[in-house]
Each structure stands twice: as structure tokens, then as C-alpha cells.
Amino acid sequence: MRRLFGLLVLLTLAVGAAMLLQLSWGNITLWVPPYRIDLSLQAAVIGLFLALVATLMIAKILSGFLELPARVQRYRRRRQQEVRLQTLSQMILDYFEGRFARAIKQSNQLKDDLGLRQASAGTIAAANAITASAAHAMHERPLRDNAIEELNRLAVGSSKDQLADQAAVAALLAAEFALDERKGQQALMALAPLTQKESRQVHTMRLALRANQQVGNWDEVLRIARLLMNRKAITPTVAIHYKQRVADAWIADGRHQEAIALIEQVLKNNWDSGLAMRYGRCEGVAKDQLTQLERWLKAHPQDPELHWALGRLCQRERLWGKARMHLETSLRVRPMVETHLALAEIAESLSENDTAALHWKAAARLV
Numbered sequence: 050m051r052r053l054f055g056l057l058v059l060l061t062l063a064v065g066a067a068m069l070l071q072l073s074w075g076n077i078t079l080w081v082p083p084y085r086i087d088l089s090l091q092a093a094v095i096g097l098f099l100a101l102v103a104t105l106m107i108a109k110i111l112s113g114f115l116e117l118p119a120r121v122q123r124y125r126r127r128r129q130q131e132v133r134l135q136t137l138s139q140m141i142l143d144y145f146e147g148r149f150a151r152a153i154k155q156s157n158q159l160k161d162d163l164g165l166r167q168a169s170a171g172t173i174a175a176a177n178a179i180t181a182s183a184a185h186a187m188h189e190r191p192l193r194d195n196a197i198e199e200l201n202r203l204a205v206g207s208s209k210d211q212l213a214d215q216a217a218v219a220a221l222l223a224a225e226f227a228l229d230e231r232k233g234q235q236a237l238m239a240l241a242p243l244t245q246k247e248s249r250q251v252h253t254m255r256l257a258l259r260a261n262q263q264v265g266n267w268d269e270v271l272r273i274a275r276l277l278m279n280r281k282a283i284t285p286t287v288a289i290h291y292k293q294r295v296a297d298a299w300i301a302d303g304r305h306q307e308a309i310a311l312i313e314q315v316l317k318n319n320w321d322s323g324l325a326m327r328y329g330r331c332e333g334v335a336k337d338q339l340t341q342l343e344r345w346l347k348a349h350p351q352d353p354e355l356h357w358a359l360g361r362l363c364q365r366e367r368l369w370g371k372a373r374m375h376l377e378t379s380l381r382v383r384p385m386v387e388t389h390l391a392l393a394e395i396a397e398s399l400s401e402n403d404t405a406a407l408h409w410k411a412a413a414r415l416v
Contacts, residue, residue, distance in 0.1 A: 133165060137172065140179055149183035153192070156180040174203050174215045178222060185226050197223055217243060224256045233263025251282045258291070267298040271311070289321045296327045305331045313341065322354035326387075329358025335366050353382040361391055369395055386415045 077093045079086040088096070140155035156176040159165060166173055181196035200219040220239050227236035237260045243253045254273055261269040274291040277283045292315055299308040309331045312324045325345065328338065342359045349355055356379035363372035373395055380388045393408035 129164070133159065133162065133172070137175070140176065144179050144183055147186075149187050152183045153180050156183075170203055171214075174200055174218065177203070178218050181222050181226075185229070193226065221252065221256065224260065228256065228259050228263065231263060233260045236260035237264065251277065251280060255282070262291075262294065265298065267295045271295045285319055289315065289319060289324065293321075293323050293327065296324065300327065300330055305333050309333045309338070316345065320349065322349075322352050325349075325352065325358050326354035329361040332365075335362055338362055339366075351382055353379040353385065353388075356382070357385065357388055357391070360388075364391060364395055367398075369399060384411075384415060386412045389415065 075090045077088045077090060079088065136155050136158055140152050140159070143149075143152040143155060156179050159176040160173055160180075177196045177200040181193050181200070184190075184193035184196060197219055200215060200222075203215055220243055223239040224236040227233070227239060236256065240253060240257050240260065243249065244257050254277055258270060258273045258277065261267075261273065270291060274283070274288050274295075278285070278288040292311060296308045296311055299305070299311070309328065312328045312331070315321065315324055316328075325342075328342065331338070339359070339362055342355065342362065346352075346355055346359065356375045360372045360375035360379065363369075363375065373392065376388050376392050376395070379385065380392070389408045389412035393405045393412065396402070396405035396408060
């Protein structure tokens with residue numbers, strides 16, 4: 050339909066032009082000595098129009114020839130950018146696919162591009178970060194350390210924003226590498242400039258959590274775990290796992306009251322059998338602990354760890370009958386080494402050597 054309409058328009062214009070040419074609007078005489086040229090007004094107008102069109106076409110062709118060097122230069126730049134982008138994407142793909150040697154090779158190609166060094170320092174920084182991570186995965190420590198040093202050198206010569214970003218990347222990488230080598234204190238030193246900021250990134254806090262866990266800063270572990278939990282950066286299950294570790298450390302250090310307060314606070318909103326079991330290891334006010342455990346038992350009557358904790362506290366208070374009752378209930382729900390050991394100790398305290406021997410053997414079999 051569109052083509053038919055265009056054809057009708059062209060026919061109409063052609064008919065109109067033919068009719069105009071047949072009209073006599075006058076003549077024009079051009080004197081070009083020794084020649085005289087007589088033209089109708091219509092022909093003169095059409096001739097001028099065609100001359101204008103020809104002039105414009107010639108000017109466009111000449112302009113194209115004059116712009117040819119610039120167009121070639123733009124094409125080369127565009128082609129160079131395509132090659133750089135392809136190299137960068139291939140480097141990232143090789144790294145995540147585990148082809149670390151190829152990733153390092155692609156990274157070196159980018160770093161050897163002098164034009165890219167001047168145009169995009171951020172790309173060179175990314176290449177150094179990939180090189181460091183790939184070298185770390187290949188256990189090439191000299192290459193890894195050189196990439197980190199180059200990343201720090203690039204940060205010194207960058208703008209303020211780039212300086213902060215590249216220095217942060219270098220610090221995070223250094224901390225990750227130190228954590229993988231179980232050097233928690235070194236990781237904390239690397240993270241120090243980042244953790245002192247008011248707006249700390251989640252990844253930075255996660256690394257700080259691991260580092261403090263390695264060096265045994267359990268108060269800091271608990272604080273960071275709570276911050277990450279508030280930001281929903283870790284699941285409640287993971288948060289409880291860290292709190293279990295903190296409770297274990299505090300109990301080992303003799304900080305029983307703090308461990309009791311932590312466990313009661315957690316179990317008030319989220320039940321966890323592991324924390325209930327650790328509650329039985331805490332040495333606080335036995336009467337208050339027993340009251341709390343019995344209150345929890347009403348809500349969780351078939352929890353084996355909770356029965357173990359009650360039995361353990363009763364054993365500590367030399368309430369042998371009640372202790373044995375809870376431990377045997379725990380044993381019926383789920384056999385555990387700790388339950389057999391507690392029952393063996395109670396049997397020995399009551400001079401029931403045969404019963405104690407049976408529980409010692411059962412515990413050994415479970416182990």
C-alpha cells in the first residue's frame with residue numbers, strides 16, 4: 050500500500066511537471082559571446098535546480114574524501130576498543146572457568162597496551178586484580194604479590210575516587226589471600242583502613258568476620274555477625290552458627306555468665322538445639338539454669354540436646370535420679386556420645402561399674 054501511494058505521488062509530480070513545461074511563462078536570453086542562448090523560463094529554472102543538485106553532490110563527494118583520514122582513524126579506534134573489550138571479557142570468562150593461566154595471559158595483553166594505560170586506568174586495575182586472584186589460585190605467590198604492588202602503584206597515580214577504589218580492591222584481595230593462608234592478623238591489618246570507615250561494605254565485614262574468627266576475637270565476631278544479620282547479609286542459620294562458636298569460646302575462657310546471657314537472648318526468638326546443649330555446659334546459678342531449661346522443655350519436649358543439658362546440670366548438682374532420667378530420654382530420642390559419657394560418669398559415681406562399662410563401650414562405638 051505504501052509503495053502504491055508513493056508511485057501515485059511520483060506520477061502526479063511528473064504530470065504536473067509536464068503541464069508546467071507546456072505553459073509559456075516567457076523566455077530568457079543568455080549572451081555568451083559570440084553565442085546567444087535562448088531558453089524558456091521553465092527550462093532555466095530546471096537547469097538551475099539541476100546545477101544546484103550537481104554542486105551539492107560534488108561538494109558531498111569532496112567532503113567525504115577530505116574526511117577519509119578521520120573516518121579511518123575512528124574505525125581503527127573502534128576496532129581497537131572491540132579488541133580490548135573482547136580481551137577483557139575473555140579474561141573474566143577464563144578466570145571464572147578456572148583457566149587461570151589463560152586469564153593471566155589475557156591480563157598481560159591488556160597491561161601491555163600503552164594506550165589503554167593512559168585512557169582507562171580502571172581497566173588496568175581490573176586486569177591486575179584478576180592476575181592476583183588467578184596467581185593466588187595457582188599458588189604463584191611472587192606473581193600474586195607483584196600484581197598487588199602494581200595495583201597499589203596505580204592507585205597512587207589516580208584521581209581521588211579511583212585512588213579509593215583501587216586501594217580498597219588491593220586491601221580486600223590482600224585480606225582474602227591472608228585468610229586463605231590462615232593469617233588472620235595480617236588480614237585484619239590489610240582491612241584496617243576499610244573497617245574504620247563509617248559506611249562499611251558487606252564484603253569487607255564478611256572478611257573481617259573471618260579474620261577475627263581466626264585470631265580468636267570472639268567479641269568482635271559476635272558484633273560483626275549481628276551487623277551482618279541486621280543487614281540480612283547472612284542467614285539466621287549462619288548467624289546462629291557464629292553465636293555457637295562465640296559461646297564455645299566464652300565457655301572455654303570461663304566467661305560462663307556472658308555465654309548464658311547470649312544463649313538466653315538467642316533462644317528467646319530462635320530455637321537452636323546446639324545452643325541449648327551449650328547452655329548445659331555453662332556453670333552459672335544452677336537453680337536459675339534449671340528453671341530456664343524446664344521452661345524450654347515445655348515447648349520442646351522431644352529435643353535430645355535439651356534433655357542432655359538438663360541431665361548434665363542435674364548431674365552437676367548430684368541429682369542422680371533426675372539426671373539419669375533426662376539423659377536416658379535423650380538417648381532414646383537420639384544416641385549421642387556425650388549422653389553415654391554422662392551416663393557412664395553417673396554410674397561410676399553410684400559404683401555401678403558394669404553399667405558404666407556398657408556406656409563407655411557404647412560411646413566408643415559411636416565415636
